[in-house]
Amino acid sequence: VVEVDNLKKTYYMGKVEVPALCGVSFMIEKGEFISIMGPSGCGKSTLMHIIGCLDRPTSGHVLLDEVDVDELDDNSLADIRNKKVGFVFQTFNLLPKLSAVENVELPLIYAGVGFEARRQRAKELLGVVGLSDRANHRPSELSGGQSQRVAIARSLANNPSLIMADEPTGNLDSKSGEDIINLFNELNNGGITMIIVTHDQDIADHSKRIIRLKDGLILSDQKR
Amino acid sequence: VVEVDNLKKTYYMGKVEVPALCGVSFMIEKGEFISIMGPSGCGKSTLMHIIGCLDRPTSGHVLLDEVDVDELDDNSLADIRNKKVGFVFQTFNLLPKLSAVENVELPLIYAGVGFEARRQRAKELLGVVGLSDRANHRPSELSGGQSQRVAIARSLANNPSLIMADEPTGNLDSKSGEDIINLFNELNNGGITMIIVTHDQDIADHSKRIIRLKDGLILSDQKR
């Protein structure tokens, strides 16, 4: 469902070149549960943003369902970002002026879902992540771990077939973190492909394959 | 050095009351290394902000070096915030338009340190957290864990006697996290009082006392 071919990404700051990915290749089949691990700054978020069609590589190819992303027009890309892929950002990226339930509804608005159905689905998802009693709080009125869970709920809104989560438990205590890991397991058992960047060994222990990056290259790619 | 007496904090959203702290009392001696733990949303960051003089309680008292914070004027409070207490926010709170080294210099500017000395001290601190080669990157040009480490470096700028860090290793891999724990240990061996909010058992294992919160109250307060 995801194929990455000799992906490179170099950031430019004025004349300074910052290589973040130096040639990464792998294939992910439908229904896999993969952890991406590696030291701080090794290129994990950069890789996730490129696979999730949120950024373009400097060179190399990304194929989603065997279609090269380069050949997709903007509408198709927006469709993938909104309906096919659920993305949980490392920095959450919630809209500050919307409440928790309105943030979770956002992907449903883009997908054209009506008001009643949207509100019901968003409330249900907040319940799944344990935040029913915080539905009307805006991000500044939530704790760090609560904001993270709203971001997780939002990524599930359109029942995506692929979930990409960048360090989804960094701000959670072990009990809340376990709830999220169980949620991800359940989604994966239902056939959803999971790609999780994590420093948390508990998540890595639940995944069936670990890709380790170092300095923008794959150090190891092992099935467990 | 820190005394907290029956601290309560209630947030108000319109007419809705959200109790975050419901009566917290404890004393911290100079040179202690304390972990504050508890479930997501139980009041840890709220407690840290009040002790760090970044927010006021609804009722109860905070005494720093035996002086009630309520009796301090704004200048004294600013002095405490800038020179006595090094604060690492859960959301980093770096200034987006400044580079990493300029962010670390900020407390030194407030303290009236000259340009040469400031630049040297800031570079030295970035070296301590392993980011010498990212000094000119702005926060948007840094990885999550790199931003977190810049925030840690900034908190050390004025050689504070008390360091308060809110989940300082949530975005770090185990090696980078270990470097930070060793750094905190070294600072504590030098006599600096450490109060660390964490979900990371490795940090808790290095501290000598664990205060556990639940629903805005102290569940346990145990020396190890």
Ligand SMILES: Nc1ncnc2c1ncn2[C@@H]1O[C@H](COP(=O)(O)OP(=O)(O)OP(=O)(O)O)[C@@H](O)[C@H]1O
């Ligand atoms: N400005 C606010 N307005 C309303 N409620 C708030 C506000 N800030 C925090 N809260 C609520 O107060 C409670 C405590 O928040 P706090 O940030 O202290 O939790 P925490 O223990 O740090 O959690 P985490 O581990 O997830 O960071 C939470 O339930 C949160 O929803």
Ligand SMILES: Nc1ncnc2c1ncn2[C@@H]1O[C@H](COP(=O)(O)OP(=O)(O)OP(=O)(O)O)[C@@H](O)[C@H]1O
């Ligand atoms: N916009 C940018 N401009 C310049 N350099 C960047 C930019 N974004 C990221 N970088 C650099 O690229 C490298 C990879 O960043 P990335 O965010 O992918 O790391 P990461 O593996 O996710 O790290 P972490 O675990 O700390 O989140 C880092 O060294 C970072 O400094």
Ligand SMILES: [Mg+2]
């Ligand atoms: Mg990252």
Ligand SMILES: [Mg+2]
């Ligand atoms: Mg917090």
